[in-house]
Amino acid sequence: MKIKFTKQEWSTALYAALVAFCLYTCLFSFRKAFNVAAYSGHSLFGLDYKIVLVITQVMGYMASKFYGIRFIAEMKRIGRGQLILILTGISWFSWLAFALLPAPYNFWCLFFNGFPLGMLWGIVFSYVEGRRMTDLISAALAVSFIFGSGLSKSVAAFTMSTWQVSEYWMPFITGAIFAGPLLLFVYLVEKLPPPTEKDVAHRTMRLPMKKEDRRKLLREYGTGLFFLIMVYILVTILREVRDSFMADMWRESGDVFNSSVFAQTETIISLVMLLIIASMVMVRNNKRAFNITHLIMAVGFLLSLLMTLAYKQQIINTWWWMLSVGMGLYLVYIPFNSILFERFIASFRISGNVGFLIYLADAFGYLGSVAVLLSKTVLQIELSWLQFYTNLVMITGVSGLLATLISIRFFNKKPVQKQADLS
Template identity: 45%
Template sequence: MTDIAATDQRLAGKRMIIAVLAALTAFLAYSSVYAYRKPFTVATFDGLRFWNISYQTLLIISQVVGYMLSKFYGIRFISELRSLGRFRTGMILTGSAWICLLLFALLPAPWGMLPMFINGFLLGFMWGVIFSYLEGRRTTDFMGAVMAVSFIFAGGFTRTVAKWLMVEWNVAENWMPFFTGLVFIIPLIFFLSMLERIPPPDDDDRRERTVRVPMTSADRKKFLKQFGAGLIISSVTYLFLTVMRDIRDNYMANIWNELGYGSDYSVFTRTETNTSLLVLLIMGMLVLIRKNIRAFSFVHVVILAGFLIAGISSALFINGMMNGATWMQLVSLGLYMGYIPFNCIFFERLIATFRVAGNVGFLIYFADAFGYLGSVTVMLAKEFIRLQLNWSEFYSYGVVIGSLMGIAGVLFSYRYFRGRYHHSKA
């Protein structure tokens, strides 16, 4: 018995080492991918306007539209993704996206919108490709949370690199995205290749979290028939998170400029790193909850708390009761407490709770598609309605409204899925 216990302990230790290394690899891989997507937003292209819209906004919208369309196509592409050929797929997607940044540097404005659109479409598949290495394991909550905080850390870190290139090396705004990608090309290749070395889920993983398989069109229709109402309300809730997160992410430089931090290029990494650590600590607690329905319920609580933090801090900022730097830190914490679970834990535990034969990619891309559609709509609305608000004002009011809608959505989702679970056990 002692030998058996010692063997089990060694296996558990080995699994944890694999989980930590896999999580860090996925984190660094997706952080490297971010270098080809977000750094261009550091450039404001002051004075450039076309069709009475700023060039910066036109570029952001172009990329987000491409990203959104990839999510709609990814509902099928990622849900049917097989394990063979993932490294090659990842390299083709990111390599082509980097070539788009070279074309962006060479083409005069406003033609840079076209390569930025293609860049967004190509990179929109990368989350699903990388997360497919991690799902369906008892440690997926931990690994997914580590990978997902790359949204926060990488957004700040890659922008810091981009700003550094502009400030210290006098790299022009149009060339900065390409050279930022050059800095990250070797790390990208290395970490994508390391993902291929992650062992597949073992028997215990499959027993607790179900086998993850590609989903056919019939499988997707069956899932929507079973859980359509819950998936739709969850996607609407996620839509508000995506809109608030995406506007903050794309116009972070503008907001910090308005708050008086325009020349401080370290502010991106400093504030986003703090948020990353706090969110990772919260998400990591889910690994301790083995029963899927309990973890699924706790995820709802975390998302609800995130909406409350973001909404209340924004209301205080609007009323002059909180300074801009504290507001940006708290709103970031609140939004990512909601956004990250949807990208790595919410759907993972949903599949495990209801023993669905499928994969997380389908559900994430279904929600993401409509989330980015909402993001594009809001950005266009601000430009065409001509609201007399700067980005910090527009964003703070938007977060209050989005948080109220999100709270209602989370409460409905919790009641719906708890009801379905108890009905299935009756």
């Protein structure tokens, strides 16, 4: 039976999608803008200063994700807008401290930038989960990862090249540019109506999860979740290295580089991801959608692997490689953060919320990122970031594809409760 939505559902979903996309794009500017700068001329603990900055921020993000496993799982649905502004304000003033304190001894500011920002995904996603149109809304929210990262870097590069803002003040100034729009979109997301009775019947009621609820879920589905978390660790590592050192890799490649390249590649990827993920709203059967999501992820790993082989053979240039590997990476990362656990909960009729599962995966994903960044620097692996990343893509492509196939096999052996037959 063809799935049907009312005009009211379409208008609510499009409103939510636009607001969620714009909101998280604004939030991204408080985290990723600094990556565009080189921060050369300093070292700390025997390490390059920029690497110390990246690792420190990721450690803050990682600590936030571990804390968020419980906090987001048990979070009530009140006061969320105010919480978004408080957490973003802390991260923004961390950039002010970063600008005022002398380098390289201001590195610790990035921990206090990363920690509050790590809580925001779970808070924002709580506005959109548990709806028949969640796939469409979360697609827009998730592609803001890509678009927001590219836009914030382009704006940051513009402030330095056109306004002559120093690389230390650049993150704070970039945040200031997005502060006004952030206030507007927090206000607008608070106006989003709750899920309807049809939404609840099809996707289940989304509830806070106590400790026993979380333990019960892990006992029943722990093996499959283990392999999914392995997948997420791999793509989080790739994404963190790509986002943090994309500019450095462009410089090392020898190809022509300008600041607009970030917005170019990430906008193209964003549009493709939006079309793919949003189209999943038309798949009514939750279990079928869950399986299709696994297949999309497998295609992403395969694409990254094949295009990296082509790049190593000089069949494609750096621009096409960055675009295609980014596409492959986000074919895994975006479904994971938008529809995978949404459809998992709906398929198996679980009483809980997506936030717990996302933060469980995120915590170990960022732990893996910290481990890889430290291994590259502390162990002094004699590879450029470009060489290191290409090798990482190859390893991840094979390992991730295998883990995805094991996961889908496990979950297909689990019984599925009959879902509501709504059209």
